[in-house]
Amino acid sequence: MSDIAVFANTAITIVGVVVLILRVKISPAIALVLGAIYLGLVSGLGPEQTIKSITTGFGDLMAEVGLLIAFGVLLGSLMASLGAIEQLVDRLVRLFGPKTLPYAFGSTVGTVLQSIFADVLLVITAPLASRLSRQIGPHGAARMCAAMALGIEVGLVFVVPGVGAVALAGVLNLPFGKMFLFGVVTAVFTIITTLALFTALAKRGLWNPELDETEELPVAEVEPASDRRFPPLALSLSPLLLALLLIAFGAIAEMLGVSSPVVDFLGDPVIALLIGLVGALAIARWKLPKEQTEAAFKRGFHESGQILILTGVGGSLAQTVKDVGLGELLKDYFTTNTLVPLLLVWAVAAVLHIAVGSVVLASITAAGVLGPVMPMLGIDPVFVALAAGAGSLFVIHATSNTFWLLQTLLPQTTRGALKSVTLTVSAASIIAMIPIQVMAFLF
Known part of the structure; x- marks a missing residue:
């Protein structure tokens, strides 16, 4: 088959998947499988190899990320039940002044708290962000709304065990520890730089409190964590x-060439998250009612199921793209310069x-299509994964459930959300490419 035919069929597949999801209203999981079947057959x-590509892609990716996603979501659910989020935010309030609190808040949400499923994290932290927005002076609401949006969305795709970061590492067969280290650097730089830019623009007229903020808090005030009975x-x-320290320890040891059975075992992200999960379960059973612990586990299993299916079928399409030989064809169209290929990954994801x-x-679709050639x-x-994650943040808009959650749970109107979410996270999508390109050049 000619190069043009392979390129055309791949493009038709991607467009077809989009049309099936948007117009026909088919589940993304089914649409991805149908796209993989079409691409393999044409x-x-x-038929036989197409089915093998689909099942192999799904199975290989689940073997790589399945337990990691499940353990991460369950750990996050238990953390929420233990009140760790509320207490951590209250501690940030005491440690940081009004000017730096949004930066600390956004960075914490984007790194430390990424094991918690995004929607759950948002629902829990939104009342806290709303309350804090009234305490940090002019444009406090704007800054906290932007910090929340940046923390959740940026962390999701860059920082393991965020679902997007885990899926990207799995599609590209990356060491999770390596993804964690480079992802944290990218996420912190992106959140702080973007928030500083947004703050400057808000002070110069971008944000109009009368039109962009709601007069009352959209969610009930929450009492300070210090007034509620939580474990320390x-x-x-x-x-x-x-768990995060063990993941970082394993990644650093691997980069330094340090290896032993104990180091390799404890530094494995699956084992690290399992240790964290067992510890959280022990604390929850010690400090919480049995019913509350069981409810946290039930919620975690429900949330992880849909994530696992969508991630797995994304792996099916990526494997099919690889098997039709697109990567071999694309390599002839690029040089060893890293700038253009990574920008292409970003553009496809965007x-x-x-x-x-x-x-x-x-x-994961962008990484699966272009990853094999890099x-x-x-x-x-790892830089392909980060570039794909960055591109996927471009233009968070009305088709995103997170957009509406951020709008309704925080003290902002839809007009304000278009600025604090769509505009700000789109800027983060572009700004993130700065550290990604620099690290790709250096490493």
Whole structure:
């Protein structure tokens, strides 16, 4: 089959998946499988090999990320039940003044708290952000709304065990520890830089409190964590911090060439999250009623199920794209320069997100389509993953459930959300490419 036919069939597949999701209203999971079947059959793989590509892609990705996603979501659900989030935010209030609080808040949400499912994290932290927005002076609401949007969306695609970051690492067969280290650097730089830019623009007229803010808090005020009966913060947060430290420890040891059975075992992200999950479960059973612990587990299993299916079928399409040989063809169209290929990954993810509205779907599809060619150009796949994640943040708009949650749960109108969410996260999508390109050049 000619190069043009392979390119055309791949483009038709991606467009077809978008049309099925948007126009026909088919579930993204089904649309992705149908796209993979079409691409395999028209590209000459044949029925048997097409089915094998689909099942292999799903199975390989689940073997890579399935337990990590499940353990991460369950750990996050227990952290929420233990009140760790409320207490952590209250501690931030005491440690940081009004000027720096939004930066600390956004960075914490985008890094430390990424094991918690995004919608749950938003529902829990939104009342706290709303209350804090009234305490930090002029443009406080604007800054906290932007900090919340940046923390949730940026962390989702860059920081393990955020669902998007885990899925990207799995699609590209990346060490999760490596994704964690480079992702944290990218996320913190992006959140702080973008929030500083938004703050400057808000002070110069971008944000109009009369039109962009609601007069009353959209959600009920929450009482300070200190007035509620929670386990001590150090105890509640220790399982999550231990898991993250073990992941970072494993990644650093791997980069330094340090290896032993104990180091490799404890530094494995699945084992690290399992240790954290067992610790959180022990604390929850010690400090919480049995019914509350069971409810947290039930909520975690419900949330992880839909994530696992969507991630797995994204792997099916990525494997089919790889098997039709697109990566081999693309390598002839690029040089060893990292700038253009990574910008192409960003652009594909951005277009997919604008069309579909799913950050995770856009990022893993872009990474799956273009990821196989990058090692041939000398580009580390971790930067492909980060570029795909960055592109998938472009134009968070009305098709996104997160957009409406951020609008309704925070003290802002729809007009304000278009500024604090759509405009700000789109700026983060572009700004993130600065550290990604710099690190790709250096490493």
